[in-house]
Amino acid sequence: MVSYKELGLVNTRAMFAAAVKGGYAIPAFNFNTMEQMQAIVQAAVETKSPVIMQVSKGARNYANATILRYMAQGAVEYAKELGCAHPEIVLHLDHGDSFELCKDCIDMGFSSVMIDGSALPYEENIALTKKVVEYAHKYDVTVEAELGVLAGVEDEVASEVSHYTKPEEVIDFATRTGCDSLAISIGTSHGAYKFKPEQCTRDPKTGKLVPPPLAFDVLHEIEKKLPGFPIVLHGSSSVPQDEVDTINAFGGKLPDAVGIPEEQLREASKSAVCKINIDSDSRLAMTAAVRKYLAENPSHFDPRQYLKPARDNMKKMYIHKIVDVLGSNDKLLQK
Ligand SMILES: [Zn+2]
Secondary structure (H helix, E strand, O other), rough: EEEEHHHHHOOOHHHHHHHHHHHHEEHHHHHHHHHHHHHHHHHHHHHHHOOEEEHHHHHHHHHHHHHHHHHHHHHOOOOOOOOOOOEEEEEEEEEOOOOHHHHHHHHHHHOOOEEOOOOOHHHHHHHHHHHHHHHHHHHEEEEEEOOOOEEEEEOEEOOOEEEOOOHHHHHHHHHHHOOOOOEEOOOOOOOOOOOOHHHHHEEOOOOOOOOOOOOOOHHHHHHHHOOOOEEOOOOOOOOOHHHHHHHHOOOOOOOOOOOOOOOHHHHHHHOEEEHHHHHHHHHHHHHHHHHHHHHHHHOOOOHHHHHHHHHHHHHHHOOOOHHHOOOOOOOOOOO
16 A cells, blocks of 8 residues: 555645636646656646646556556656645546546555546446545545546547536535545547537638537536536547647648637636646647657657657647646645
């Protein structure tokens, strides 16, 4: 058993309370590699932002659980080395699908876990979430639960259609499970292909696809039912067109990828939404930089040569999200 506290990590409780009160959101960036981890920490330190580093089950299998634990510890020490006296870094499990996986992560130093029972019948979702909460809270680990189903594909999580969260269920669910935050479905979607072209309209001026707007009415209903309760948005990459264009210009093939417009995420950040998950945008930033570098330098073969611009490009994207979209810069609780 390794406590996250020994690793210098924090849970989400205090940062979420401050974010809900302050009208901003904490970035939750997925990571699998050292370069992503470095870029996330550099961006968080430079902007003085709290940050959630999250790993899915697939990422955990990819990177190895033991290595991840030391990477998280390394992230904290690296942040200090970069000049942050009190880093606020959460190591979070994204889409835990069983009690055993959540327990294993808690025992391995995670400070926060998500148990995703959203595909289960309502009462089963409650029972599973409650079991995880009871175990997690013994170790002061915070738990994110989910109600409603997001469309799209994310590692092993996939659904064809979305079902909006039902506002009438949230009080009962939050009270009976004791969860610390709740992921809801209001029209965001996993992956780079969030919407089919036929779900979108085309901007007559630019010719670009415009996705259907998020269901802010559902969000506001939920806020009314659970005032001040931390709400989480998954599937909230914006799929920047310039990265998609770069990928396609240098041999890629990503037709009509559409994400969530950043204005809508900025709007959501001002509400009870206090955690916004971004994964695809980092994948796109990394791939765009690698493709461009290799195409322009066909004789190079040292991974450091192409991973450095990839890391720099991700860092630029993380800083943009923190400062221009979520507003979590300069929000460290301990200066
Ligand atoms: Zn998700």
